[in-house]
Amino acid sequence: MNDQQAPPIRVAAIGMDQRQRNALVMLFSSRCHNRYILVEEESSEICIIDLDLFGGERLWQEFRQRHPNRPLILASLKPRQVENGHTLFVKKPIPVMQLMSAIDQLSQTLIKTPVMKNAEPHQITESAPAKPQQSQRSASPVTRKVASLMTEAQEKVFIGTSPDIDPDNQEQLAKIYYDPQHYLQGHIQQALNQATRHNKNVTVEGPWPAIDMIIGKQQVMVDAGEKHLRPFCTVPDATREVELRFHEQLRPTTGRQEYSIYAFIWQLALWASRGRLPSGTNLNQPIYLRRWPNFSRLVVTPHALAIAALWTKHPRSLIDTANSLAIPQRYVFAFYSAANAIQLAGETRRAVDTLLEPPAIKQAKNRGLFSKLLNRLRG
Numbered sequence: 353m354n355d356q357q358a359p360p361i362r363v364a365a366i367g368m369d370q371r372q373r374n375a376l377v378m379l380f381s382s383r384c385h386n387r388y389i390l391v392e393e394e395s396s397e398i399c400i401i402d403l404d405l406f407g408g409e410r411l412w413q414e415f416r417q418r419h420p421n422r423p424l425i426l427a428s429l430k431p432r433q434v435e436n437g438h439t440l441f442v443k444k445p446i447p448v449m450q451l452m453s454a455i456d457q458l459s460q461t462l463i464k465t466p467v468m469k470n471a472e473p474h475q476i477t478e479s480a481p482a483k484p485q486q487s488q489r490s491a492s493p494v495t496r497k498v499a500s501l502m503t504e505a506q507e508k509v510f511i512g513t514s515p516d517i518d519p520d521n522q523e524q525l526a527k528i529y530y531d532p533q534h535y536l537q538g539h540i541q542q543a544l545n546q547a548t549r550h551n552k553n554v555t556v557e558g559p560w561p562a563i564d565m566i567i568g569k570q571q572v573m574v575d576a577g578e579k580h581l582r583p584f585c586t587v588p589d590a591t592r593e594v595e596l597r598f599h600e601q602l603r604p605t606t607g608r609q610e611y612s613i614y615a616f617i618w619q620l621a622l623w624a625s626r627g628r629l630p631s632g633t634n635l636n637q638p639i640y641l642r643r644w645p646n647f648s649r650l651v652v653t654p655h656a657l658a659i660a661a662l663w664t665k666h667p668r669s670l671i672d673t674a675n676s677l678a679i680p681q682r683y684v685f686a687f688y689s690a691a692n693a694i695q696l697a698g699e700t701r702r703a704v705d706t707l708l709e710p711p712a713i714k715q716a717k718n719r720g721l722f723s724k725l726l727n728r729l730r731g
Contacts, residue, residue: 360389361459364396367411372402372707383448388455396422398458402707403428404444423458425451427707429636444707445638445672502654509582510653512626516681519635519671528685531631534588535624536560537693540617543596552598559593560584565613572616574609581609585623614694615649621693622651627682629670629689637699638667639688645696653690655683667700 363380365373373390380388393399399419401411403426412426416436424439426432427446434441438461440454502510517524532538539556540563547554547567556563561576574581611619629635641663647656658677662668670688674681691697 360386361455362391362395362397363388363455364391364393364399366393366399366401366415367405367408368400368402368707375707376400379448379451384452387452397462398423398425398455400425400427402444403432404430423461425454425458445669446707502652507654510622510626510651511682511686512628514627514682516674525635528628528681529631529633530625530628531588532621532624532693535620536585537617537620537624539594540565540620541693544613544617546596547598550598552600555597555599557595557597558584570613572611572613574611574616577609578619582623585620586626612649615651617693618650618690621690622653622686625686625689627686629685630692633670633688633692634699635671636669638669639663639673639697640667640700641691641697643696645691650690653683653686655679656687659684659687663697 360380363376365376368376377390380386380390399415399422401415401424402408403412405411408428412424415422415424421438424436426434426439426441427444428441429444431443432441438458440458442450442454507513514528517528519525532541536558539558543554543556543565547565551567553567554565556565561574561581563575564573565571566573641660644664645656645660655677658679659673662673662676668676670684671681674684677684688697
């Protein structure tokens with residue numbers, strides 16, 4: 353019987369929720385061309401367990417008690433070493449080809465035929481976790497043109513110059529985080545929360561020029577331009593003496609710098625983060641975008657549109673986003689910090705979003721008009 357006539361391999365998803373199961377069904381039927389079929393455990397040939405699910409370790413132990421020798425695929429965000437000859441480990445989010453390779457390799461144990469060497473998935477150990485695949489930094493022509501719209505000096509102000517980090521290097525990892533609460537960004541976010549709660553305008557007073565938040569109009573008025581305000585935004589703990597004064601009447605607006613509230617916080621976050629991430633951000637957790645940003649009102653950082661388009665289509669981790677777009681990590685980190693500051697982006701908590709690796713990006717074929725417009729913008 354040849355491969356085309358062979359029946360599909362029966363795979364069970366142990367303990368997974370309906371979204372995860374639906375994702376596997378769609379994957380098997382479309383990208384895997386019905387080589388596999390999702391079934392219940394009793395009729396399965398190979399099983400998959402997501403160890404990151406609640407009780408995942410217990411599910412693994414109980415499964416092995418029921419089926420000591422049944423082929424099993426274990427998936428987790430954290431690398432694991434597997435000793436059992438009937439078990440393979442794949443790191444989440446799982447690349448489709450690696451999942452197929454693992455299923456095909458285990459299926460060979462069912463029919464007792466040799467396993468092809470080029471079909472073996474990576475065995476990953478705790479002591480030597482797999483390094484993230486380094487993308488080639490050869491951004492597409494359109495991406496390079498978009499990035500060039502912000503000058504080099506502006507990039508240093510808003511993005512910084514930090515190099516990419518190895519997520520497995522703890523020393524490098526510690527350098528990519530900042531605590532927004534220790535910056536003017538945090539003071540303004542707290543002031544906004546209180547002003548919204550009391551439905552009153554508020555003046556934020558400190559060593560910086562006076563900042564008025566007008567809740568009814570969702571506006572911010574500042575007594576100075578960006579040149580004089582920015583130094584207070586880039587230094588942590590510039591002061592602990594911050595006073596909030598609530599009031600009903602508006603102060604004169606003549607000669608003052610005006611922003612929308614969210615554009616103001618977005619800009620403060622870029623100044624504070626400079627290509628870093630808010631403390632506690634998980635590099636491996638997929639990021640979602642609540643809605644498309646109003647870029648006409650925001651400081652548009654390099655590659656912001658490409659990042660937003662990617663997250664709108666499918667949640668991806670920060671590291672995977674940089675690799676997929678072939679751009680430095682700091683651009684992704686800066687965009688996330690700004691979008692997260694205005695509650696536009698966050699870490700997804702759905703198990704299905706961490707299970708499978710998102711599909712590769714397909715470059716558009718017809719870019720002629722767009723490329724010409726970008727060339728004109730470059731001058």
